[in-house]
Amino acid sequence: MQNSNQTAESGVAPQLPSLLAAPFKLVPDLVHTRLLVALLNHLFQQQLQEGELDFLESKTAVIHLLDAGVQFRFTKGREQLVAHSGDGPIDLIISGNLYDFIQLSVGEEDPDTLFFQRRIHLEGNVELGLETKNLIYGLDMDALTIPAPLRTALDKAINFYRK
């Protein structure tokens, strides 16, 4: 996979200073991924029950943070998402810099915009990518009960990176 921190013609893509992205590298990828899937399984409880994540079954998706040098590799097990430690074939890779993923996660940027600007890259099974994107943006955060400590941690992280 190409490590391409390219800039779009419209201007220089914003990026976090490498020191901010660096701490991610100190922890093994599998640990990150286990945290991530725990969070995703919590957020997508209802969708998991209704089978809306079944399209990820026996498929391996990878989220690659280029500047942080971190990869989250996961799949859907029998009941929920699980971290994937094996090598095996990859069906979908979504890659980009940490800053852009944070912008996406707090709803400040639109994924197609970042894709047009070449700040987010999508490789592999494009339909899987579209379905993943639409699933994430279909999540109604207002209707979720996120445990208070988790909510506080999320808010803190978002504020930290916004500064």
Add this chain to the structure above:
Amino acid sequence: MELVCPAGNLPSLKAAVDNGADAVYMGFKDDTNARNFAGLNFNDRGIGQGIEYAHKKGAKLFVAINTFPQPSGWERWTQAVDRAAESGVDAVILADIGILDYAANRWPDLNLHLSVQGSATNYEAIRFMHRNFGIRRVVIPRVLSASQVRHVTEHSPVPLELFGFGSLCVMVEGRCLLSSYATGRSPNTYGACSPGSHVEWIEQEDGGVETRLGGILVDRYQPTEQAGYPTICKGRFEVQGKEGYAIEEPTSLNTLELLPEMMAMGIGAIKIEGRQRSPAYVAQVTRVWRDAIDACSRNPESFQVDENWNRQLSKVAEGAQTTLGAYHRSWQ
């Protein structure tokens, strides 16, 4: 003038309503609508929640059932009309004559809008649809110039809805076969142009990216170039020895500067494209258009497009450039 905004999911619907949409349009999770993309659109539970939210805040909800049923799928389309009518939506947006006829007879009180896919570009076509099916609004294809729109408006028995902002295609709505040529699936029947299952993005060694649709090379972007949707109409091809955009460039329609003219004509509604986009896009675009319509209503004489509005719209536009499309064609 009503502001009609897109929603591919509940958060987008809320974003539209919260940022000032007068109406929101959406579709069911199947091929009965022209944005049939994986993971997008509403099931019955979602529609119920959407209606509740929109109505509580004084906004309307429209359902697009705007593809053309094939012989084997007729009931899926009539059931979609029934589901929409029973759930209490404010209008359905239809394209197929058979479905228009079914809806007009089965649900005589239901508001019917003629979809852009119905491709009515002259007032005789609109009169026919009005006389036979009682349509109450028509969405005008993006092929007419402003003076042609004015002519249609003056003779149309129903209000017109015009596209104000969003990705442009070749605009032969309801009649385009380019996606079918490459994938066997078209927006008209399957409900998706360039479906993801037939798209490949292939990263290149030099940092560029190559995009293919149904195996056909559509474009090769240099590392610093903006990308667009992987459609044939926006591809770069070699024609008679010259390489370039043979059909059209990736671009978005932006008609903010025409607002006073549209209002003076008595246009009934402005439509924003983009049910496939995220809640962030819907929120940003809806907010800009709400502010612009309000400013223009207050004082159409001195209305000026705020540069900030254009900047925000250009940022989310495909190709990061905008055009007035056919509206500015003075020769038409």
